[in-house]
Amino acid sequence: MTSITEKRAPRTHNEKRKTRGTIQRREHLTGWLFVGPFGVVFLAFLIAPLAYALYLSLFQKKLIGGTSFVLFDNYVKAFTDPSFLSGAWFVIRFALVAIPVQIAIALAMALILDAVTSLFTRFSRLMIFLPYAIPTVIGAVMWGFLYSRSFGPLTDVFGFFGATAPDFLSKSLIFYGLLNIVTWQWAGYYMIILYAALQGIDPTLYEAARMDGAGRWQIARRIKIPLIAPALILILVFSLIGTLQFFNEPQILRYLAAGTIGSDFTPNMYAYQQAFGLANFNYGSAISFALGGLVFICVYAFLFFTRKRRSFL
Amino acid sequence: MSDHTSVSAGQRRAQRYLPLQILLGFLVIYFLVPFWWVIVNSSKDAPGLFGGGNTLWFADQIDYLGNLKQLFTYDGGIYLRWILNSTLYALAGGIGATVLAVMAGYGFAKYRFAARRFSFAVVLGALMVPATALVIPTFIMFAQLGLTNTVWAVILPSLLNPFGVYLMHVYARDAVPDEILDAARADGAGELRTFVQIALPLMRPAVVTVLLLSAVASWNNYFLPLAMLSDNRLFPVTVGLGLWQGVASANNAGGTSLWSLIILGSLVSVIPLIIAFFSLQRHWRGGLSVGGLR
Helix, strand or coil, rough: CCCCHCCCCCCCHHHHHCEEEEHHHHHHHHHHHHHHHHHHHHHHHHHHHHHHHHHCCCEEEEEEEEEEEEEHHHHHHHEEEEEHHHHHHHHHHHHHHHHHHHHHHHHHHHHHHHHHHHHHCCCHHHHHHHHHHHHHHHHHHHHHHHHHCCCCCCEEEEEEEHCCCCCCHHHHHHHHHHHHHHHHHHHHHHHHHHHHHHHHHCCCHHHHHCCCCCCHHHHHHHHHHHHHHHHHHHHHHHHHHHHHCCCCHHHHHHCCCCCCCCCCHHHHHHHHHHHHHHHHHHHHHHHHHHHHHHHHHHHHHHHHHHHCCCCCC | CCEEEHHHHHHHCCCCCCHHHHHHHHHHHHHHHHHHHHHCCCCCCHHEEEECCCCCCCCCCCHHHHHHHHHHHHHHCHHHHHHHHHHHHHHHHHHHHHHHHHHHHHHHCCCCCHHHHHHHHHHHHHHHHHHHHHCCCCCCCCHHCCCCHHHHHHHHCCCHCHHHHHHHHHHHHHHCCCHHHHHHHHHHCHHHHHHHHHHHCCCCHHHHHHHHHHHHHHHHCCCCHHHHHCCCCCCCCHHHHHHHHHHHCCCCCCHHHHHHHHHHHHHHHHHHHHHHHCCCCCHHHHHHHHHHHH
């Protein structure tokens, strides 16, 4: 009936009922009706803000002369701005340490929980997952208390052994203080995803491997881990996106660790400070766009390097 | 807690490795320490907190009721308002986002329409857009519409959940056979009726998962409400507690009584989510595996 019909292989059961054209057109319409509402939200709260942020980032507002089009000046400024660069360097360094640590712990826990089934492991699975139900802000508040010198337990615990308590809110240790918080917060969630993937593996594979003389460790390394590679890549990508956007935890600890965490500690905090602290929306937009670009590059680089092994999505 | 492992449960039960379980025990302690600290220390009043007593054990005189009363009456009961606000944002954002994601995921999986592949690729690309990069322009757009500092400023952007669409797409593709849908259509059911009565029940585990994940995302949200809201009577509990923490740290000496409220406040604020997670466990466990398996 129409030329659109030629574009796809027809589904045989549809042909029996009516002419392909009518069915096709109706399928187009109903398909769009189902996707449409989400599409509207997607355009309004993702595409439009992104386009607007890009637009804003191309302008500069000056006290004299008002707003003017400056093309990429804001980006040039951002990539030569020590505040942005040090923040970006921090989140990249943090991602390189925090993500392997979180995933290694999550994978180890998932493998243990998959191999050993008892009432205790079932209880452990829930308890380890518990922090995921805690808002990151509250998690940071809780750990802030534990790190606190005035009412945290570290002084007591270390004092008991006659040692001085480390100050995780100090400049030299804040990296580890934050590392601990994000590991606590996310390792359980990643563990649940990996555990679910492990449970989906056909157990007869293990039996076959055992008959071939494979030990427990070999089964884990040669069968289990390769088979859950897609799940591993999925959580790696999500943790990468999340870590580069680091905001909540350092923002909350700022109050406790005055002087250690500045307003430009991470790129996101710097963008927030520029936009809402200094009402410099143009530069704030440029920073968050630059950060978005950084995320994109990192994710694609990562996917490119893992592609040889397995495709994601 | 039904495990799908019954096939191999027999062999696995035999493998109770003690060292591994001990290792697991240490990990469980680590994950529970902050909860323990908060539970113990919310039994204390301000002098007890700073008095140098045992920081990992209860106060000599446990006074939860008194502290709770103080928490819920402080500043005209603002804390209860924050909890209610969080509930509103989580429910409205969560349910709205889920309805949209379920419909879109089903549409992408079960209909062949123009520009379908392209649209879906765009949605997947959106997973990589940092959500916070959207907050600044959205704030300005909302400011021009007069929507900042209203509940809509928090609820409307929460309706966007591309990951939910991805999850529903994968699940609908595998769990809803085309043959059943065609049979329903042949029996004269319309597209909407086929969706509601046939497809929806089949997708239930994924629907619950997406609902839970969206509601948690809204409940946990900090950056968006922090940027959008200036009236503290509209704050969700995350922003509210952050505000208290800032105040308490700023005047460390004068703000001591606020610290005990923050501790108890964090404890109370996590209880609803823990209950939701545990009571819905049976449903979301099945759905969560989907995202990882593909």
